[in-house]
Amino acid sequence: MALGMQLIPRIARRLSRLTLVLLCVALVSFGLMMASPVDPVDAYLGPQMAQVSPEQRALIAERWGFDAPPAVQFGHWLRQLVSGDLGWSHVYNQPVSEVIGQRFQRSIMLLGSAWLLAALLGFSLGVAAGAKEGSTLDNLISTYAYITASTPAFWLAIVAVLLFSVTLGWAPTCCAGPTGVLNQDVTLASRLHHLLLPVITLALLGIANITLHTRARMLELMRSEVATHAFAQGASRFDIAWRHGLRHASLPAITLAFASLGELFGGSILIEQVFAYPGLGQATVAAGLRSDIPLLLGIALFTALFVSVGNMIADSLYSAIDPRMTSGGL
Amino acid sequence: MNSGQPPSYPPPNIYSQPRLRAALSLFVTTLLVMGLIASQWLLGDAPQQMQFDARLTPPSVDHWLGTDALGRELWARTLAGLALSFWVGCLAALLSTLIALSLAALATLSSRLDTLVSLLIDTLLSVPHLILLILIAFALGGGTQAVIIAVAVTHWPSLARVLRAELWQLRQAPYVRISRALGKSRWFVLHGHLLPHLLPHCLVGALLLFPHAILHEAALTFLGFGLSPSQPAIGVLLADAMRYLSGGYWWLGVFPGLGLLLMVLGFERLSNHLRRAL
Numbered sequence: 001m002a003l004g005m006q007l008i009p010r011i012a013r014r015l016s017r018l019t020l021v022l023l024c025v026a027l028v029s030f031g032l033m034m035a036s037p038v039d040p041v042d043a044y045l046g047p048q049m050a051q052v053s054p055e056q057r058a059l060i061a062e063r064w065g066f067d068a069p070p071a072v073q074f075g076h077w078l079r080q081l082v083s084g085d086l087g088w089s090h091v092y093n094q095p096v097s098e099v100i101g102q103r104f105q106r107s108i109m110l111l112g113s114a115w116l117l118a119a120l121l122g123f124s125l126g127v128a129a130g131a132k133e134g135s136t137l138d139n140l141i142s143t144y145a146y147i148t149a150s151t152p153a154f155w156l157a158i159v160a161v162l163l164f165s166v167t168l169g170w171a172p173t174c175c176a177g178p179t180g181v182l183n184q185d186v187t188l189a190s191r192l193h194h195l196l197l198p199v200i201t202l203a204l205l206g207i208a209n210i211t212l213h214t215r216a217r218m219l220e221l222m223r224s225e226v227a228t229h230a231f232a233q234g235a236s237r238f239d240i241a242w243r244h245g246l247r248h249a250s251l252p253a254i255t256l257a258f259a260s261l262g263e264l265f266g267g268s269i270l271i272e273q274v275f276a277y278p279g280l281g282q283a284t285v286a287a288g289l290r291s292d293i294p295l296l297l298g299i300a301l302f303t304a305l306f307v308s309v310g311n312m313i314a315d316s317l318y319s320a321i322d323p324r325m326t327s328g329g330l
Numbered sequence: 331m332n333s334g335q336p337p338s339y340p341p342p343n344i345y346s347q348p349r350l351r352a353a354l355s356l357f358v359t360t361l362l363v364m365g366l367i368a369s370q371w372l373l374g375d376a377p378q379q380m381q382f383d384a385r386l387t388p389p390s391v392d393h394w395l396g397t398d399a400l401g402r403e404l405w406a407r408t409l410a411g412l413a414l415s416f417w418v419g420c421l422a423a424l425l426s427t428l429i430a431l432s433l434a435a436l437a438t439l440s441s442r443l444d445t446l447v448s449l450l451i452d453t454l455l456s457v458p459h460l461i462l463l464i465l466i467a468f469a470l471g472g473g474t475q476a477v478i479i480a481v482a483v484t485h486w487p488s489l490a491r492v493l494r495a496e497l498w499q500l501r502q503a504p505y506v507r508i509s510r511a512l513g514k515s516r517w518f519v520l521h522g523h524l525l526p527h528l529l530p531h532c533l534v535g536a537l538l539l540f541p542h543a544i545l546h547e548a549a550l551t552f553l554g555f556g557l558s559p560s561q562p563a564i565g566v567l568l569a570d571a572m573r574y575l576s577g578g579y580w581w582l583g584v585f586p587g588l589g590l591l592l593m594v595l596g597f598e599r600l601s602n603h604l605r606r607a608l
Contacts, residue, residue: 032469150594155587266460
């Protein structure tokens, strides 16, 4: 009962903070779009620009409200946003919400599996490395983690395509399914086959951060009094890593995994671009290169929501499991 | 553990001392960077020179890293790209550190400003870096300047957080409180006591930002939002390589990225050594 009483205001505070942050994201991204040299009417018309007279252009601008001051336009956009209308994407000729929905469905498979793989592998490598500082295994894993932390994501993807698709021919070079096959006819096996290489590449990059963090935690544990006590009782390093280490290091690893969703998404933009995987990341690039302002705004808001919820989960996990964090407020 | 006898220590290894390591890696990195800059001067227009009788040749003694579709030497282009990345990264990291420092300082002046700054930090951290970079580069219309500004504007929040926390702690330090009690102004305390204390943090922060700045510059350019395709930037080289991947022209894709990886790794090591030494 007491827990519930405490929980409700905390959740309410977090939700109001989330709304505030999202509002700020909307404001900032809208401001950036207003500042851009791209004219929304020109972007909408595309190559038909030459066939439209200045009067007609002015009419379109008036109809869409582009002649109004920015603040009024922002208010208008925000009202539509609240009613669930994100606008129309001229690149995909679909409502923005539909584009994001469809694309995200494909991306979530990539993001989700890479995220899980990175978290599990990163954590186990970190525990293995941190169990004995300075051992060969530790040196190997740390070196690997340092190198992947400095690797450009898109370059790794290019090398993966070169090695596994072009040279060895184990994996397809592009897309989410074989070319020339309708989307609904693609078999699950083929889908997974196309997903394999992007997932592994994305996961390989995410591992480094979690590994290094977990390793640092394990080193801390191995130097602590808990470990000294266990050693004195005859426990081996493996015992300590297994009994104490897993619990000690898992919380920061989980938190980090949730807090790194933004980086994961950034990586997926690059990797979807290299593998020509038709997900949300590729849509972002297309929207940016072809000046699809409503879609770009929609994606910015959507990813901000995605990342903020991840951060919120990370914070809540921390304060739920580690009571020392609760006293600090939000 | 062994009772009675004094424990026998291993002989001191001077190379394991953090300061010496930092100095060594600083020396090596400076040497490499100077070499990189000097090479630009020596190369002249070699990165843009086309040889139509040597198009898409694999690496050999004559063409060290091979040539691209227009017969341009890949090694010259890679070096030019690294130099370009270095300058863009330097400017962006410097600007970013300045933004972080001024906003952190601003945040300590009043609690209302502090709320505002932390809201700004939360806002920027909640959008994935790359999306924000694309939005800013889009708003500025692309090009070298746009990349520098975009990277600078997106990378300061993590450093600003560290500096802000440091400042909040410092405000309670005895010498600061005495200084305030003696009637010194906030401004005096800020630039007389607090800023000198923060300088090492800023130096390390800037160095830590640098590798990220380079990687994000290359990524942004690769996606087509950054430096113009006529410049031999690493992102441009790799985007070009994408078109020749299925033809098996592996050197185009491998070497520019490898160069970038080595450069980022070098700076990452340097900043880690420096952080431990300071």
